[in-house]
Structure formats: C-alpha cells, structure tokens
Amino acid sequence: MDLAEEIHLLSKKFPKEEFYNLTGQSNRSADSIALNIAEGSISQTNPEQHRFLGYAIRSIAELVTCLYKAKRRKYITQEEFDINYKECFDLMNMTIGFKKNMN
Template identity: 65%
Template sequence: MEEFVPHFKFEKLKIWQKAMDFGEDVFDASKKFPKEELYNLTSQVRRAADSIALNIAEGSISQSYPEYKKFLGYSIRSLAEVVTCLYKALRRKYIDQEQFNELYAEAFHLMNMMHAFKSKLM
C-alpha cells in the first residue's frame, strides 16, 4: 500500500490540523447531548466546529490575501459560535465543567493561532 502524501497546501497548515482535531473533539462531546437537542444545539455546534477547518481550507485556495483573510475571519467567527454553544451545553448540564474547560482551552489556543496567522498575511 502506498503512503499517503498531502497535495493541498492547507493540509500542511498547523491551524487547519488543529481545527480538524478540535472539530472531532466537539463532535465527540456533542454525542452526549440529549436527543431533543439533535436538530438544535447538537447540529449547531457540530456545523460551527466543522466550519472552522472548512473555511481555512477554502480560503487557502484563494489567490489573494484579502480573500484569504476573509475566510480566516469566517473561521474565527465559527470558533466564537462553538464557544457560545459550549457555554449553552454547560448551562444545560450536557457537559461538565472539566470538559468545558478542556474544550475552551483548545478553542482559545486555536483562536490565538488563527489571529497570529491572519496578521502575518500581507
């Protein structure tokens, strides 16, 4: 079997890799949400978490830095949406304080990485 070799430039970006991991962590946490939340908070937090990496990838295809920055802005907004959903999940007792703290710390680290990356673009 051949070794997989990434060909897209976004696959090499640490922020994309971290966003991919964060999306999976949020997905796993949302599995514990009650069934009545499936089409509400569960769906919302999953879509927002996935949107972070999706927008990083989509922006990387752009030929201009302003366009790339726009997509990074979308990623940052999606991350803020996830954090708000996590607060909702904590208040509704779908996740405990420890899980919230872990996901919040990941989100904060990712936010800092995205802001730093965005500021380095021309």
C-alpha cells in the same frame, strides 16, 4: 480538524431533543472552522484569504457560545468545558496571529 472530531464525540452526549438545535449547531460551527481555513488556503488573493480566516474566527466564537450553552444546560462537565474552551482559545489566537502576519 481534531477539535471538530472532539466536539462531534462530545455532542453525542447531548439529549435527543437537542439534535437539530445545539448538537447540530455545535458540529456545524466546529466543522466550519477547518473548512473555512482550507477554503481560504487555496485562494489566490490576500483579501479572500483574510475573509475566510475571518469566517473561521467567527465559527470559533460560535463554538465557544455552544460550549457555554451546553455547560449551562449541564450536558457537559466543567472539565469537558475547560478542555474544549482552551482548545478554542488557543486556535483562535493562532488563527488571529496567522491572519495578522499575512500582510
């Protein structure tokens, strides 16, 4: 959830013409991470939990792509990219590890 709040603040720096594009996509993918983890946590079956964790992992990958696009378009600095990329990288590794250990 902290990552989504950080992305929300970061995306406010994007130009207005990106509001319905990269800004919205960045926020949706960041929010989707926590929402899918939460939805999977209340599932009664292991396959369903795995499915929602898979959705969360794909949302992290999507957010990383948004960060790369924002950096290439010079909407964020290299430092902002590095900090948020590391957060995504760490969260992805934790989520993958959690998913593997559920068996």
